[in-house]
Amino acid sequence: MAKHSQNEVKESLKELTRIYQPKDSRKFVREYIRKYRITGGYEDELTMLVDHEMDKINSSVS
Numbered sequence: 001m002a003k004h005s006q007n008e009v010k011e012s013l014k015e016l017t018r019i020y021q022p023k024d025s026r027k028f029v030r031e032y033i034r035k036y037r038i039t040g041g042y043e044d045e046l047t048m049l050v051d052h053e054m055d056k057i058n059s060s061v062s
Contacts, residue, residue, distance in 0.1 A: 009038060013046055017053040025050040 013032060022028035029046045032038070038046075 009036075009042075009046075010049060012036075013049060014053050017050050018057065021054065021057060022050065025054065 013029075016032065017028070020028070026043075026047050029043055029050055032046070033040075033043060
């Protein structure tokens with residue numbers, strides 16, 4: 001995440017997660033990393049972030 005600050009990337013990913021509500025968080029993160037040219041090694045951390053955000057969305061709907 002050299003080009004972007006880590007907080008910017010996380011906030012952007014959270015916002016996109018709220019908008020798109022992906023079914024497959026790992027695939028969503030891979031596409032995000034490829035599209036925005038995020039350096040490697042953060043896939044697991046960002047996938048957990050997407051999963052956590054989806055849990056928040058799903059618990060507020062119930």
